[in-house]
Amino acid sequence: MTTRSAGETSLPPTAGCVVIGGGVIGVSCAFRLAEAGAVTTGASPRAGGSATRNPRKNAGVLLLERAELGGGSTAKAAGGIRSSFTSPVNVELGLRGLAAYRAFSRDFGTEIDFRRDGYLYLVTDPADVPAFERCAELQREHGVRSHLLDPGEAKKVLPLVETDGVVAALWSPDDAKATPDAVVQGYARAARAHGATLRTGVEVIGIERDGDALTGVVTTAGFVRTGAVVCAAGAWSGRIGELAGLDLPVRPFRRQVVFTGPVPGLPESVPLTIEMPSAFYFHREGPGLAMSFSEDDGVPGFDTRYEPGEWLPRLAELAGRRIPAVLDAGVRTAWAGLYEMTPDRNQIIGESVLLSRFFYATGFSGHGFQMGPATGELIRDLYLRRRPAVDIAELDVRRFEAVDTAPAEHNIV
Template sequence: MAARELPRSAEVVVVGGGAMGASALYHLTTAGCRDAVLIERDTLGSGSTSKAAGGIRAQFSDELNIRMSLENIRRFERFEEDFGVDIGFNQWGYLIMVDEASLPAFRDALELQNSLGVPSQLLDPDEVAERLPQLRVDDIAGATFCSIDGYATPESVLQGYVAAARSHGARVVQGCAVEGLLTDRARISGVRTSRGEISTPTVILTAGVWSVEVAATAGLELPVRPEVRHVWFTEPGDPLPRELPLTIDFETGFYFHREGDGLLFGGREASLEEIAPVATHRLPILEELGIRPGWWGYYEMSPDHNALIGAATEPVGLLYATGFSGHGFQQAPVVGEYLADVALGRTPAFDLTGFAVERFDGSGSKPERHVV
């Protein structure tokens, strides 16, 4: 069937072609589903995925995030071998600088990470300066560094998953928006799209920040709000090492990493004028580098900065994954596999039930503190 044709029915419909939808689609096919369709409103990767900085880290504070990261990192390490796609995974580490106030929480997280097998370590300001003399370190208490962390190219990961899924029979329809979820007696019965209806008993909703509006058409409330995040680039020729860790000033959220022959940098500010004092305070040589315009995209923020992943109680057959709060790209391998397993009634390798939206009904939230 040509990609522009809309199938009338499918075993599973995946809504949204970002990293998460692509991973879910791929894992559906490897789990034996021969009738999966991904519907993308625009083009593959056009949401947050193509805007991401590509960071991949095991340095989280939440135990499940750390465990998942170890597996995700293994998958990214093997990606080229498994999919024949170079994803540019540079394991040059994450260096996270913290002040006195944040240090105790980072020490606790480090202890937890180490107990789970993550080789993260604490550096004092002198050790940070030895690694990166261009940084200002006189007002930091230290930094954590983890050598297995790094960054890759999100679009390449997405394309790797989609190509493999297609080769296993999955269909991808772009330029087609899901306008509503269809239900029958409290179960999913299909989706209504801008090009017609598809009947299906199972929908995997991976529409990024836009999942909120799609879920609402079936009465499911997902507490996720969009947060705009900008990145910029520098001209080539900086004096920083080629193998640069993804370096973060935790208090301000300013971060940078190697991108081509220059740097990519970003933070919480919405304009170059606003980020300039924050950025040049920590990395003074930025003042001497030419700056190229970048882009902006959405973080999908959840109330406790942890993902929302699960199967709706009602309607039955609706699975969702959103609210990644700035770390959705790197969680795509394991989360996509989880969604596929749940959709097909298989026992998932990772139990991600702790991420279900019901945690906000009083059972307590699941805070992730290492949010950039």
Template structure:
């Protein structure tokens, strides 16, 4: 009983309260605590129990915009040295990313993307179908006109990274509490005065919203519009696949968005049929989706037809109107910061965003210019271009 009280009791004051214990929240907590800030992180579930728990774990530089590329490169660098730096193994592997291009009209955009990536030192390049098959022997390249191969992109285990960052955040003095739901944010004019929770009131003047798919509601508590909506995504896991190599790149067919990557002795596979209606339903519902997945997978990765489906799940993508994250500080409520709406990119961008939010909260200029990610871009018709290479 005493131990339970220790776990659930909340500090009555914190310099910064972070709402959300996924990869973004724990990265922000770590960076702020490392800088000497008094931090309290709250999550109504378990750490990483939301979207992070069901992330594919891809970490890439193969983005199509300057800001996403810089965030992705920071993630690759941080995760690549994670085990040595923090003493936590996250199964980091540089198996690469391979984009299969099936529409010739998309080639100019991929050529532009490669040029941008190469200007940052990324070793991505366009290859012909034969080389794509040498890189990923499982695939059938019928209908593939070219492919983008990014050999230094990687994969890691999201839950291990969350637990690792939580460990080092606590080591620096951060307080992380799970099973505590935020039910309101108190404010006096344009100043935050506290966060109301299921375990009592915490006085604070600074709140960071890192609540992923649930960020819209947190924004409502603060009177700040965060246009983040939850959309279901489903993934199936196959049984053992014949001919599965030791190194399997995360392979994506464009524009269908069908993708697969190695998962044990089999593959994890999915594709996006369209966003549909937003909602928090995470029940796996194969319906018409599974036969369509099977058709694409059988055509592109024929070996999976003999592997069968071992398991499946559904999770949530936190989507914004332009499929780019919103990161910044509220103009109307200066003590309210947000890092959300990553549209499937949160895991790989977590390390960089942790540093960005630390700097914003401490009044510093971030190393990465995230001006174009400000939520105000959605006022009128100012939303940016969609990220092209999105799954």
């Protein structure tokens, strides 16, 4: 057991901006803010300002993480990176993620195992085919090489898969995978190199305000005066919103994943494959597969115990029908993690109109890893009060105030 030095656990008394959350979203935001010199120790942003580099004095960008960097939902992310979304804003954010991760090892000196194995959606309900056709058309309008396949063509893409009951497939060959933890560490090193201060094992337990102005954050390690906060707390964002007197409709829901032993005949390249509408998915993990499907959301909560119960037999049924070779592989390990869900299963990114300089980047509903690079740039631009490169007006939290946001029955976003 190691003991951290006082220099590693002490907090600066003042920060220009406090980023809450050390997953991929938080470290991306911290890096982009620090890189741009966007944050000084004052309450207001000044483009071109320099970050204070002495962590025992004031800080420009201060990131606070209650556990370890990347230890929340990011640690259990599948690592998928795609542009195959159903709305223009998400397609654009996905494309930015693909471009950033493709160049990550060059730009950050960190190998992230970026692989372009593609995404393959297997459609089993004929009524869903027109919607997938529209999705493919939208994606092609943005330069994405998505197109519909017939079942025979889908089997050529992935001979391992059985196509009984499949009526069509959406194939996006340029989508990819990477290693989330490596990305987090790469962003964290770069953020520190640009003067950001990152603290782990520190939980935010209060947010102080004077009317509609932020004045500071209360933590388990003391008080930090600040005039700006970025909520990137993932599944815990609803609680952070409550501390600030704001409603961030982000709720945690458990998701379980099984990892198999070696699968006979497993090809080197396996696209991240999703059957619709069951939402059963699998992707290669070493010599075996990672597999899961989404249960009904049920009651939100922070319980991350793996409980096979009725879930594992249902998973085995789905897997046996679609990839029967996996039935002889056995279960090597399994875990449960948290999805940070919003009512419409799309993220919320913006600045509060009720509390000045309170920014939010959360509620990614399973898509946070692939949108991490773009989100850091968006928060940087919002902080600097300049127009983001992508129009994110529809991601504002106010969309939930008066609109029925129940997700579509077979939503693939």
